[in-house]
Amino acid sequence: MSGLSSRRVWFGWLAVLAAVVAPLVTYQLGQHHAQAQPEPANCVAGDPVISCELDDGWTVGVPPDVLWGDSAGVDMDGRPACLQPGDRIRTTLWVVPVEVDGMEWRQVLRVEC
Secondary structure, X not given: OHHHHHHHHHHHHHHHHHXXXXXXXXXXXXXXXXXXXXXXXXXXXXXXXXXXEEOOOOEEEOOOOOEEEOOOOOEEEOOOHHHOOOOEEEEEEEEEEEEEOOEEEEEEEEEEO
């Protein structure tokens, strides 16, 4: 029984270590590698899709629950007020480049209205 008990203790400590170290490592990686950049874009809002073309030719989708800032500088989340179905606007998006297994995309994190 002592062998089984020592394994449980070892796995317990390993789980605690992973729970503490993993968030710190991912936080540090995010601080040094994933930085959002402001990108001017022409956006067309459909229902439910919002599509924006960045000045460098990339086309990105805006999630319907994105963080957005209104003209008074107040942060809100949900569908941006300036991108209701049928709206066409020029605005600034905050995007972060993402690459996984050789596939690249740009994730929209914020919309300026």
